Amino acid sequence: MECQLKITLTEQRKEKPASDKLGFGVHFTDHMFTMDYTEGKGWHDPQIVPYSPVTLDPAAMVFHYGQTVFEGLKAYRNKDDRAWLFRPDQNFKRLNRSLSRLSMPLIDEDFMLEALKQLVATEKEWIPTESGTSLYIRPFVIATEACFGVRASHTYKLIILLSPVGAYYAGGMKPVKIYVENHYVRAVRGGTGNAKTAGNYAGSLKAQEEAKEKGYEQVLWLDGIENKYVEEVGSMNVFFKVNGEVWVPELNGSILEGITRDSTIHMLKDWGVPVVEKRISMEDLYEAYTKGELEEAFGTGTAAVISPIGEMSWNEHKMVINNAQIGELTSKLYDQMTGIQYGLVEDKFGWSVEVTKA
Template sequence: MECQLTIDLTDQKKEKPAHDKLAFGVHFTDHMFVMDYTEGKGWHDPRIEPYSPLTIDPAAMVFHYGQAVFEGLKAYRNQEGEVRLFRPDQNFKRLNRSLTRLDMPTVDEAFMVEALKKLVSVEKEWIPTAEGTSLYIRPFVIATEACLGVRASHTYKLIILLSPVGAYYASGMKPVKIHVENSYVRAVRGGTGNAKTAGNYAGSLKAQTEAHEKGYEQVLWLDAIETKYIEEVGSMNVFFKVNGEAWTPMLNGSILEGITRDSTIQLLKAWGVNVVEKRISVEELFQAYQNGELEEAFGTGTAAVISPIGEMSWNGNKMVINGAKTGELTQKLYDTMTGIQYGVVEDEFGWSVKVTE
């Protein structure tokens, strides 16, 4: 790969949105990172250029056969003006796993981290400073070859977009209501469930819409074989505190290997909490609830970091968890994780990567 990064800065900068007007993923910075792949040449021409629409052939294979993968992470600015990334190396490792699963060319992870740091540095003025705000980062790769043959593309484009986002819990952390989904499934072992690919999310939208119509914020996905084992909640990994232990579904090939999930497990173990990664049936969880042993529940992911679950509905049974209030362990995880991300809590794990001093 040609690793000489070129930079073309715009002379027409956009007006930045007010911090109290930020929504998720609707505002974009002045520049983006772009890199191309050509079979026989590899990845080439990495560059930072002005944000602009793409010109792409309507026969591009991404539109027809879905070769598209993406990642999500954030940059954070603390009160001292330091800009930090949270475990960006893990995002590019996972990007490569997704690329491999969809028969797409992998990238040089170390180079991508450095390229991302440069892009964030160029756009550091876009990082909001209000409490809880951040700069969302969306790397993605798409197949660009114009061909309707059913095969892997010979050309690709990798792009990184940056988007300033508001605080996820602008009015305070509130537990959500979850519907256990019995009709639709998210993924199956041997499929693409452990890849962060566009089709997984498209396939989840119908169930999400129906859950909203029933008054629930999220869907709890069950396995596709027996529809009895818990997998993910919405687009997040999920944890349950049961009788003092932290339970989370074991990685099985259909569950995305969340970076926040892994960070949560490491924190819990460091605190002496017994973490159990196993197959968790919804029946077993309901039994724990009836026995008074289901103490807390929460999802983990980039956007919310930690999202408390206050109520679950399964086959007409309603489980109200911890009085529908955020649990003590849930809150501690959120405060510690976000504290590390913003550089205000000691980082004993080496997760926080400085972009600027």
């Protein structure tokens, strides 16, 4: 991409929130990145500008046909006051896969990584320093053409927002209770399950609401064809430690290719832990549970990193895993992953990308 990144700094800085009031995704930094796409011209006018509302025509196609995709990653400040990103190249690769699935124009991954580094460097002081905190990064693309025709838009806008977020486990990491969903379906092979698009998340909300009414924190999604094979937990990938092996649902076109998922698999294999990617039925898991072989379960994702599962409810069966305690492997994975992200342990995989020096 040959166009130059233009930077316009704000003249009125926001007051930064207190570290114990950060929450998740409710505060936003002083600046954002924007770039436009026009058919025949390509991506153009990349710029870092003061954070501000976006004006769209009410007939913009994003509102009517849902052409939108997004990503999520984080920036961290380590003990030397340097800013780092965790595997950002993989986020832009996945963004392109999502764009392709939604018939949207691809981005230049190398250019976007450099633009992101410049944006994070501009907002470095917004990266919180307290343990467990970080700067959440949300790149997204929307269709902007005003048209009711059912087709791909001819114009788009890419925006990156930054949001300082608090520690996910502010009160300490605790295993969650999961309801295995037998009625609603998150995604189906051939659909958009492996794309990070808004409709996937909108369609999941009803099941999550009903699970919470039953006393469960999250939903375990089954496949949309046979309604028996495990796919994801909430908006995270899911892992099970069974008799010394770690089982993970294989990627099948309806499961999102999580970057934390991939990192976890790399880490486990490096430790010599057997990892089996396969179709996992609830019958398989229940049988392992009855034999005392279901030792640990956890979800993986950007926000939580590793989220331990202490209980699952399936067809009136209550499965309490590891006495509803955090498993040894789950805890080790969390400590090692976050240790790399915050620069506390050696990054032997080369996953950390430096943004700014101290």
